[in-house]
Amino acid sequence: MPKDQGVQATQAGESVEELKAAAIIALDSSESSEQLEAWRVGFLGRKGRLTGLLRGLGSLDIDERKVVGAAANMLRGQLEALYEDRANQSRSSQAPVGSIDISLPGRRPALGGLHPSTQMIREITQAFNEMGFQTIEGPEVELEKYNFDMLNIPANHPARDQWDTIWVDSDTHNDVLLRTHTSPMQARTMEANDPPIRVVVPGKCYRYESTDATHEWHFNQVEGLAVDEGITFADLKGTLYQFARRIFGPQRKVRFRCDFFPFVEPGVDMSIEWNGNWIEILGAGMVHPKVLENAGYDSTKYTGFAFGMGPERISMLRNEITDIRHFFSNDLRFLTQF
Template identity: 40%
Template sequence: MATISHTLESELQTLQQEAQVAIAAITTLEEVEQLRINYLGKKGQLSRILGAMGKLSPEDRPRIGSLANEVKEALQTHLDQQRETLQKAQLQAQLQAESLDVTMPGVNRPLGRLHPLNSTVDRVLDIFVGLGYTVATGPHVETDYYNFEALNIPTDHPARDMQDTFFLADGRLMRTHTSPVQIRYMENHEPPIRIVAPGRVYRRDTVDATHSAVFHQVEILAVDKGLTFTDLKGTIKEFLRQMFGADLPIKFRASYFPFTEPSAEVDVQWKGKWLEVMGCGMVDPNVLKAVGYDPEIYTGFAAGLGVERFAMVLHQIDDIRRLYNSDLRFLRQF
């Protein structure tokens, strides 16, 4: 028994000496953890030595156990001290590497500005979200069903001539309005719903001072029990009041849209002249049926506007093409 006791005592002392030398030579935090596992881990050298304590006599166990604890605490202390030393050195090196010379002149980067189209869209959305509407979006590449048929525009309907568009090889097309967003939203939601759908649209149009083949729209849709044209008029009047910041004279003119009935154009009196700014109407029952709504229970209204038209009115822009040319002389005005 005495031989085992002396052997364990010698091994513990040797372990402590070797470990202290190894710890002193550590240069990285990773090595600290590796040595901790090697010496103090569950399968480390200290655990291996202590595994033989079962062979000791009852008189030797307390002494060897006490010595083992002393060795363990000494090694743990050395490891902690070395870890702290390395962390401080690492932090100091990082501070030196990332130090800034506050006396050097800063780099001047000009601040950007919102494009007038983006700021106009944001302004429109802020108003409708404030009225309780949810923003909804959809794909730019659409199917004939969502872009036309579900909106009560069947094949060969004359209204398709007003929205001639770009077709892809697989039969899909670039959407001509954001109205398909309304169909997709209604297919996945039950009334009541109130959404505002902004986005880019595409039509085969001749580019001039007031037309573009690619432009932007914002449309709204509300569906609930008991909605009437009065609700539509009140919504549009409040929107235009907030948009233009004044109680402008507003006129509703009878018009035609395949997906609304009755339909109307909205004019505002701007600088002494009547200016058409929106189209609107009550959702056609056929559109409600296409998405599985019962038109005997639910009614709805929709309205849409061209963002470019509103931006041109708000900022007194004379040519729509100025909005797309990325001319900094023009954009810096906003």
């Protein structure tokens, strides 16, 4: 089709209807921005066909002039609107000169990432850091003394059944084990420092426990300890509430119930409501006077609280991970989701 067909064809004595039909046909076939501009000049411009038609009105009688004049002006409005639509269409479908394919993927810097356990440990420790707890770490191969004895868990006591232990095989020592919890750092910290104490201790722990979707023999724990004059059970609740708000959101329901751990008295289990069930998040309690005394603290002067939790368990809950064994199998299909 010739480029300017219709636009340049000027016809004397053209009717409004004829002009409208010609304009619409010509507009439909105008695709490039150049063609559209030619169409606008040809029909709507100062020397265009609509202007020509209006100029020709002078030859008509007054009544006819009114009718045709009104129709021609209405047509101007219609054609202007059609032109705008068409021009918009054209702008969106027609790439400007020098266009590039913006749908091609960008050059992304390689995104590394932290293991989900590390992320959760950092989130937990930071929550406590902001309440004045400093993060510290301790040995994973540990002495029975710190792991059990100083924590009021004597040998051959049924309370030890809560911690099935992997022992180190040694000709010279039979009191070395893989720590079953991060709690030995309670004893170590108090032994090495005077109060006040506020520490949070992340790290790996080990249990002689068969593994399944919810049990691992190798996992992380985050321990916490605060000891000073005047620390109470109400402080324990307040501190852990604050933590739970931070990790699980301000709307989450939290409950504290009585539980037993030999190194605290009273003992606490903190649970949160999750999908209609109460899920235990951490064990806690007021530091047992014997634990204070074993570390050389005056239990009539100082009180404190301690707590411990599993970051993998919290991660499993929040991220709906159904098998704890994913954490240490390091499949990239798992790791890259965090």
